[in-house]
Amino acid sequence: MELLHSGKVRDVYADGDDILLVASDRVSIYDVVLPTAIPDKGKILTQLSLWWFEQLADVVPNHVISATDVPAEWAGRAVRCKRLEMVMVECIARGYLAGSGLKEYEKSGAICGVELPAGLIEGSALPEPIFTPTTKVAPGEGHDEFITYAEVEASVGADVAAELRRITLEVYRRGSEIAARNGILIADTKIELGFAGGRLVLGDELLTPDSSRFWAADEWRPGGAQRYLDKQFLRDWSAQSDWDRTAPGPEIPDEVVEATRNRYVEVYERLTGNRWV
Structure with missing residues (x-):
């Protein structure tokens, strides 16, 4: 597979005519990716999106082809999608x-x-x-x-x-x-x-x-x-610190991560x- 794009949160891979959208645990604010990940975030985003896509399927079609036909190492956080x-x-x-x-x-x-x-x-x-x-x-x-x-x-x-x-x-x-x-x-x-x-x-x-x-x-x-x-x-x-909203962002304390x-x-x-x- 070819990595097409690495965004703030998601990585996009080409797999034949399809793409694989892989949600990481990265978190960004003010367009800056912070150095500390939020555990399970990518899986939660993926599973919640899939749930909403199903709820609203009668409103507008979505890009999902499969949530299971993905590499095992990305299970739960990746979706096989149509190219748009x-x-x-x-x-x-x-x-x-x-x-x-x-x-x-x-x-x-x-x-x-x-x-x-x-x-x-x-x-x-x-x-x-x-x-x-x-x-x-x-x-x-x-x-x-x-x-x-x-x-x-x-x-x-x-x-x-x-x-x-x-x-x-x-x-x-x-x-x-x-x-x-x-x-x-x-x-x-x-x-x-x-x-x-x-x-x-x-x-x-x-x-x-x-x-x-x-x-x-x-x-x-x-x-x-x-x-x-x-x-x-x-x-x-982040507003409680002296961070100027430019990269690199601050480390997130454990209690804030939790x-x-x-x-x-x-x-x-x-x-x-x-x-x-």
Whole structure:
């Protein structure tokens, strides 16, 4: 097999007409891979994504060919997938105000050209979920930037843009309904879409603690930080140091590694109803 790409978390290999997507235990924040791994993280991301792909198969097809036809050394963390022609737009849905969306709102009262009511605060629920696309920048070449829906249309055409928005918002809506039944709020999520056989197909990962903000619903209180069940916990930990957010990142203390892993496990178990072993 040929290594095609080594990303912040996943390695991509070519195997004939297929690709193998292998999730590592690496963790990145602010586009920097930290030197300390989170045990089982790659397997949790893979198994949770597979579960979500199955739950949302009627919304949009996905790239999975097999989760078992993979080399034994990658069992549980690798997926055999279709090759996709990726759309060069990061597709993000937001239902709550947090992160970069909060900062953008505080500057302009809008996100990606979508005007929002005045007076919202950190953690506020939005009147309805919104599509907030960004550019897709290669690792090491800067940061993704917000773009308007009109800019998406100009980039990929009106028909494709409409489908990107529809799929993203429906994935968020359905995912949020399922998560809410298990005591989890999905504040926002990012999905990857590409073409296979002329159809838009979900790729990469889906509704994981790496690609989404998960909050404990019973502790949700607008006006400040929430109880995060995702890697925002690591971002908050790093903010307590003098790290300038450039490589190399800081080593993660054992207790923070354990607390981070526990959050990933908790999300997996609460969403799927399966125990992580």
